[in-house]
Amino acid sequence: MSKELNLILSPEQASSNEAIQRAIAKQLNCSYTDIGHFIIRRKSIDARRGKVQVNMGIRVFEQGEDFFDDAPVFQYRDVRNSEPVIIVGAGPAGLFAALQLMELGYKPVIVERGKEVSQRKRDIAMLNREHKLNSDSNYAFGEGGAGTFSDGKLYTRAKKRGDFKRVLYALYNHGASPEILYEAHPHIGTNKLPRIIVRIRENILQHGGEIIFNARVTDILVDSGKFSGVKLSDGAVLNARACILATGHSARDIYHILLKQNIKIEAKPFAMGVRVEHPQPLIDSIQYHGIPRSSYLPAASYSLVQQVENRGVYSFCMCPGGFIVPAATEPGEVVVNGMSPSLRNSKWANSGIVVEIRMDDLVQYSQFGELAGLEFQHELERLARENGSYGVQAPAQRLVDFVDGRFSSSLPACSYIPGLNSSEMNLWLPSHIGKRLQEGFRAFGEKMKGFLTNEAVILGVESRTSSPIRVPRNPETLQHVEIQGLFPAGEGAGYAGGIVSSALDGAKCAEGVAAFLKS
Ligand SMILES: Cc1cc2nc3c(=O)[nH]c(=O)nc-3n(C[C@H](O)[C@H](O)[C@H](O)COP(=O)(O)OP(=O)(O)OC[C@H]3O[C@@H](n4cnc5c(N)ncnc54)[C@H](O)[C@@H]3O)c2cc1C
Structure with missing residues (x-):
């Protein structure tokens, strides 16, 4: 036994x-x-x-006993002659919706504004080296979505949302290493993610699904309260009875399209702040109690949270042994985010440190209605560009200088390839963010002795942590509250945050589509 x-x-x-x-x-x-x-x-x-x-x-x-495991079984059907379902976006939500639809016997037709992963890599290299941003192919847009060039952390607080083990097994079946199935904090790494995404694409195509790249949706077509199709940037129209809208939280144009079509959206709380980077050996030494990290231990991570004046200040998407990357999607903005390779072996540890933003923080933006949060986000990203001296360089300050309100006359070495520009961040960050960050960093310095150091640097802005918009849906049918056949999914719809929860949400919406098409 x-x-x-x-x-x-x-x-x-x-x-x-x-x-x-x-x-x-x-x-x-x-x-x-x-x-x-x-x-x-x-x-x-x-x-x-x-x-x-x-x-x-x-x-x-x-010895001699039959070996078994309780891995879930995946049965993808041949769907080339099945009813098509449009999926907008090939991020985790869109791809896992497609896999689930194939199991349920429907044909996924994915339309993705960006390029295949190999071509996307070239645009990202161009962005880092030559500071040229392609607004359809970057760290957020393209095959695999925002998760492709990331840390690939696979943990989620959303365990109630579905069978997260199934997502891990699906990733494993498409080439992720077996450790993700049992580690408490599994991650894949940016070097391995693209291959997994390619294998998911191959699986979808082999079973008769379709993926159309370089196809930006420019309109959502509705007829008498029912979804009828999408219009693409080249003028082509695709029709179907159902659509899973999985465009992520960086696709601001989609929210404008929804508003234009009188499709209801809602403002929701989100979070913004900065990204902090420390030397990794410093974080190892704090977390491993000064014992030098042996080759048997992973680069140490941390998770910090503090309430400051009625708002949460917390670490977000911590990347041990990682790099800070330029994650903007439009030329006039600077956005930072983090990623790491599978071995987490860079010299640096970075993390977003963000402050909760609620609607009452955005009174000045109330003229934008439901888009208030989106406009505020955009304004800070624009200010980050201005203070990063109008390139993709990021505005930056040494951590203690920021907390003490001093300009940094020099900046430490940093993993962010486009470069830094010394900036007194509190001069342009709104005080409801800047002051709380200062307090938060002081508290983190108490919790982790050595964290509050001038060897660390902060970069602005970490603005794409979660969507400031929700596209409301019926909790039972998962369809948009007003539009039949439209299934808002994943992070951009406001129902997920992170790779696993977005994948789970996409798969759940596929179930919703199947129930709708059968009814
Ligand atoms: C650098 C970075 C690192 C990250 N690290 C992690 C991590 O380690 N762990 C984690 O859990 N999460 C991480 N995240 C967040 C995670 O990637 C997202 O939560 C997740 O990808 C959201 O999935 P999604 O499918 O809802 O949306 P997305 O991944 O954003 O995918 C949306 C897709 O829709 C496409 N699209 C948008 N508009 C249109 C349109 N009009 N027409 C056609 N296609 C369109 C986009 O090109 C994109 O491919 C990271 C994000 C970034 C940017």
């Missing part, structure tokens, strides 16, 4: 199958050779109490 057990091992033991098997034998009081096979079910690092240990959940099978 297979058995479940928990082991607490040193990082070195946890990295060796032989050492794990010996620890299993010891705990079961049996011989090393009695053990047939084992599967790691959970793995997490515990660096509390001044000691670094690895907690592992293991399933053990005896």
